[in-house]
Amino acid sequence: VKFIPVGKTTTVNIDSDWESPSFEGSFAANTDSKTINKQGFHADWKVLHINRPFAQEHLEKMPNLNEFLFGVKLIETVDEYQQNERASKYGFLVIGLTFLIFFLIQSISKISIHIFQYSMIGLTLIMFYTLLISITEHSSFTLAYFIAAISVIVMIVLYSFSILKIKKFPLFIGASLTALYTFIFVIIQLENYALLVGSIGLFLILGAVMYFSRKIDWKNN
Template identity: 65%
Template sequence: MNINENPGKGKFGYWIKTSITARMFMVGFLTLVLLIPLMYVQDLIKERKNRQSEVIHEIGTKWGEEVVLYGPMLKLPYKTYTEKKVKDEKTNKIYTETIEDIAYVYLFPKSLDVKAEIDPEEKYYGIYKTAVYDSKMKVSGSFSRPQLLEEAEIRDEDILWNKAKIIIKTSNLKGVSSTVKLHLGQSDYEFSSKYNGETDYQPEFVSLHTLESKAIREGDLPMKKNVNFSLQMNVKGSKQISFIPIGKETTTEIRSDWKTANFFGEFLPYNDDKITETGFDARWKVLDINRPFSQYHFNAPPNLRQFAYGVNFMIPVDEYQKSERSSKYGFLVIGLTFLIFFLIQSISKIHIHPFQYLMIGLALVMFYTLLISISEHSNFFKAYLIAGASIIVLISVYSKSILKSNKFAGLIAVSLISLYTFIYVIIQLESYALLVGSLGLFLILATVMFVSRKIDWGNQ
């Protein structure tokens, strides 16, 4: 017997075909089911993004990590005395014993001037790329006899000037491509790497290593007058370069032909003409009153990396971020597309099988795999255009075969074009994303309400 001739027999397929409520539940269930492959796509995007980070880190490890310069500093030892009461076991008398020890004070320079010439280039590893650079740094300044020696009641005879040394803390020793030599006073001093067993590591910062000179000659020390110094360093690095303003007055100038400079840190360049047609020429000036630390520190140099400033040379690759943001709208795209087919089915009485809904949903999910794979070899706009056009053509042709109407197929195509354009605009916007998204959803809701008024909801 034909099911259409005897609806009273009632089968599940007939109920799905004729009941609006059943179709609503079916469409909602399929939408939820398609969230499973959509989550797998989001995991794929995260995996590819992590792979990119691993490759960039690998390139940086081989070429040289980011460069941070902290110094030079004068490491000055001095004698300290503590009194300890000791009991003589034979006489049971208690007497005071003076214990002599060595402590250190780290003196920052009176003036510090840094000039850096950066020559960046792009390095490729498969489909991934990152920025690396050669840097030539000229550091100059002066040390002065600090007032702290009197303020801290350190006597002149307790200061071990003959054991004073210059230290520099810096990252990326692997990238140093020339001998590090400091001209202080009338002499030159070479530096050697010093390992003291300390990791000096924090997850949010690169590790800093210590370079130390030999003992400074008496005539080159700021015992009575200011002593000038100069230093040159050639370092290969990646990602970024930064400096810590430890001078009482610190000036910095960084030049490069890199056209996508991103300045960061606690202090920003003061010159308005820092960006030029051929690159950038950025300048900083930081006074001791501008930062919350003093010109001297006892026992050990403090961790001042949070006050570093400089330039980031990372290539702005946001394809993965945009793909990830796009996939977060996947539920909206699938739901609204199914809603359009549901309204067409309800108004025109054309039957659409659940399997056909499923095929349409899988095509919508396939959009994101196309997007991420194409964007790895092109920019995001081209990838979005190609992936979107492919899926729109596929679904439009498929809908023509199941709806048997050019008009409905055209409506589907226009709706998908509008929807994907709407999503793309939201992704590009930052400050106005919420406003545009809210207005767009309002218009979509108004359209659905307008169209659905023609449906005979009495057929439940």
């Protein structure tokens, strides 16, 4: 919603139940009366002709009035379809980090993991997104996310018990996947700080990988 202050005094009052407004333009809303909360927002403007960069009367060519627009833009919050899309964008991250965990365990424990077993783990991780989308159609995104995540984590942990002989490794994998899916869920819910939180999280994950792999003798692997 945009306005052009062509009058000697232009007064605008907006009340809306929209929760995520973005105020734009050459003239700022009155900060004393502007409010934004879960019930909506209120904003008002008062622009005098003496405060504008163009005169009230013109004898020659009119200026481009679009340069002096002001108003509010209604931002769409993240809905369930956008959340599904954002979750799918982290698919390569989840699959890559999970394979990395198995590879590090294989290197540390000297337990051989066949390519077929890696394939089964990868297909299970892909099934997370199939479950997420299908369950979201009949439920909320949050419930669908946790059902899909728990199902995938339990399946991979149980499968890991048959691959890895030491019980602490499957438990570590389960804890790592739980932390990873929780981290991604938090990022999906964020709107303004998703990139910042995601970057910090990836930096910490990289540091953890470097820490746990520091004593591996790569020359003999």
